[in-house]
Amino acid sequence: MASSATNLSTPFLNNKLSSVSLSSNDKLSAFSLIFRQPRRKPRFMVLSANVDAKPTVLVAEKLGEAGIKLLKEFANVDCSYNLSPEELCTKISLCDALIVRSGTKVNREVFESSDGRLKVVGRAGVGIDNVDLAAATEHGCLVVNAPTANTVAAAEHGIALLAAMARNVAQADASVKAGKWQRNKYVGVSLVGKTLAVMGFGKVGSEVARRAKGLGMHVVAHDPYAPADRARVIGVDLVSFEEALATADFISLHMPLTPATSKMLNDETFAKMKKGVRIVNVARGGVIDEEALVKALDAGIVAQAALDVFNEEPPPKDSKLVQHEKVTVTPHLGASTVEAQEGVAIEIAEAVVGALKGELAATAVNAPMVPAEVLTELKPYVLLAEKLGRLAVQLVAGGSGVKSVKVSYGSARAPDDLDTRVLRAMITKGLIEPISSVFVNLVNADFTAKQRGLRITEERITLDGSPESPLDFIQVQIANVESKFASAISETGEIKLEGRVKDGIPHLTKVGSFEVDVSLEGSLILCRQVDQPGMIGKVGSVLGEVNVNVSFMSVGRIAPRKQAVMAIGVDEQPRKETLKKIGDIPAIEEFVFLKL
Ligand SMILES: NC(=O)C1=CN([C@@H]2O[C@H](COP(=O)(O)OP(=O)(O)OC[C@H]3O[C@@H](n4cnc5c(N)ncnc54)[C@H](O)[C@@H]3O)[C@@H](O)[C@H]2O)C=CC1
Numbered sequence: 001m002a003s004s005a006t007n008l009s010t011p012f013l014n015n016k017l018s019s020v021s022l023s024s025n026d027k028l029s030a031f032s033l034i035f036r037q038p039r040r041k042p043r044f045m046v047l048s049a050n051v052d053a054k055p056t057v058l059v060a061e062k063l064g065e066a067g068i069k070l071l072k073e074f075a076n077v078d079c080s081y082n083l084s085p086e087e088l089c090t091k092i093s094l095c096d097a098l099i100v101r102s103g104t105k106v107n108r109e110v111f112e113s114s115d116g117r118l119k120v121v122g123r124a125g126v127g128i129d130n131v132d133l134a135a136a137t138e139h140g141c142l143v144v145n146a147p148t149a150n151t152v153a154a155a156e157h158g159i160a161l162l163a164a165m166a167r168n169v170a171q172a173d174a175s176v177k178a179g180k181w182q183r184n185k186y187v188g189v190s191l192v193g194k195t196l197a198v199m200g201f202g203k204v205g206s207e208v209a210r211r212a213k214g215l216g217m218h219v220v221a222h223d224p225y226a227p228a229d230r231a232r233v234i235g236v237d238l239v240s241f242e243e244a245l246a247t248a249d250f251i252s253l254h255m256p257l258t259p260a261t262s263k264m265l266n267d268e269t270f271a272k273m274k275k276g277v278r279i280v281n282v283a284r285g286g287v288i289d290e291e292a293l294v295k296a297l298d299a300g301i302v303a304q305a306a307l308d309v310f311n312e313e314p315p316p317k318d319s320k321l322v323q324h325e326k327v328t329v330t331p332h333l334g335a336s337t338v339e340a341q342e343g344v345a346i347e348i349a350e351a352v353v354g355a356l357k358g359e360l361a362a363t364a365v366n367a368p369m370v371p372a373e374v375l376t377e378l379k380p381y382v383l384l385a386e387k388l389g390r391l392a393v394q395l396v397a398g399g400s401g402v403k404s405v406k407v408s409y410g411s412a413r414a415p416d417d418l419d420t421r422v423l424r425a426m427i428t429k430g431l432i433e434p435i436s437s438v439f440v441n442l443v444n445a446d447f448t449a450k451q452r453g454l455r456i457t458e459e460r461i462t463l464d465g466s467p468e469s470p471l472d473f474i475q476v477q478i479a480n481v482e483s484k485f486a487s488a489i490s491e492t493g494e495i496k497l498e499g500r501v502k503d504g505i506p507h508l509t510k511v512g513s514f515e516v517d518v519s520l521e522g523s524l525i526l527c528r529q530v531d532q533p534g535m536i537g538k539v540g541s542v543l544g545e546v547n548v549n550v551s552f553m554s555v556g557r558i559a560p561r562k563q564a565v566m567a568i569g570v571d572e573q574p575r576k577e578t579l580k581k582i583g584d585i586p587a588i589e590e591f592v593f594l595k596l
């Protein structure tokens, strides 16, 4: 038996797996995992196939027709372009989903104004720097993007700008149209044999590299996270940032805008570049310090720049950078081809509709992406996980003092072969929802736990045996608390519950040190008594008298005639007086009623 512990501090974002959509059988359950609405806002309950009202999708920027058509098959679609921030905030409280491109700032105010209704934000494109992901996550709102359909368009635009800049196409065009014929002024530079440094070797960067190789350029790339074999296949050398700056005749930017890449090109880095370097930016304006670029252009360090993106869009009319004679500009056109826009519209519409239906989105940006087959396999354990969390927290005397929870997963699978993120999220949901008004879903579980100071550590217990089923048992332990039901405290001092899945149904199999076996449906009564004949009958008849149906009963004891714990599953919730009558049975030392 081996075990390993993981501290729950990793946000879902860093835990991405690739994903596929769910089979139709899984959709509703997955949906309820993601989108169960806050209980304090009962107006908008779970959306599902049998709910009459269609969801409403606000499309706030121009989206291809094919995407709109797809959305309309499933939802009411409100296409309102050019909304002011105030108008967006007003409209959003009536919308279940919002689709934007790069021109709309989806900030914290938008999520706050949605009043809990907004479930999905779809970014019809790649860059999600205009969406406040932290706020989305805190509000349990899923963010999806369309990461692939505009890759080629952006790469082609990068190459178009590269060639246009090198040959002064835009400037020469303007000059001819102004009635001039300046053949000597617009002598360009050749691309062949020159070194191009691609900064950010992701989807767009690698397509740019491939095309630049075709133009006879020597291509290097800088990307701290790119796999070397992808570069090797294209014949590109991965180099350090410093080497890229020092050797490039042309630099093309293709990284996302993040705190780490913000103003990556600045006074200091321009000073490290080869004199006369030419820069293309189809990534984000914010990766360049625009004032520093103007200085570098004036100083001749940068010979030319071609920019599709700007720190502020549209840039101010009197922007020195835009007006600079050595600068070629386009108004954020990288993704704007007919083909890319149709593709992006379909990609985002499918993702948003899928998310509204409850599928785990393949392009989720702020939630774990769990492959369908994994989710199908884990489904009964997901239920078990939530119920164990729910039971464990109800056993705590007081409730709000829960700070440290340890979850152990017993499995014969190799540690890498068990994805516990969904289980952890559901345990978190079970632990938090009974004692607060917060609603917890896959998107916000880790955040909510962290915010409440709840530390969940996970432990894998590797068992011998067949790895056919993903899990043998799940144990939940809450440390440093007192319990309403003293027998739930284990020998080591924690509240301890263990559960297993039997025939697809979650069962409670251990309470403290007592082995029990009760199916987790309906509600649960736990009693401790001195083991003796007739106890089951006594409790059963108290419940029978008031027509409360017993679904399951199990007794776990230390030894014959010693202390025993009786677990009784009931279909209906007994009234207080009935519970009191159970407590009054002389042999019963303590008892607790728990809702599932
Ligand atoms: N102008 C336009 O209309 C368009 C712009 N874009 C922008 O292009 C950029 C790239 O898009 P994709 O290639 O689809 O994204 P991607 O995620 O496939 O690639 C981004 C790459 O940048 C790398 N990266 C991250 N931090 C870095 C750093 N500090 N230094 C160097 N590399 C770093 C990542 O490892 C990744 O390989 C994004 O900012 C996106 O918003 C994308 C499409 C259209």
Ligand SMILES: O=C(O)C(=O)COP(=O)(O)O
Pocket (backbone or CB within 6 Å): 101, 102, 103, 124, 125, 126, 127, 128, 150, 332, 333, 334, 335, 336
């Ligand atoms: O996909 C991206 O990151 C883009 O920059 C494209 O932006 P757009 O959808 O054209 O506003």
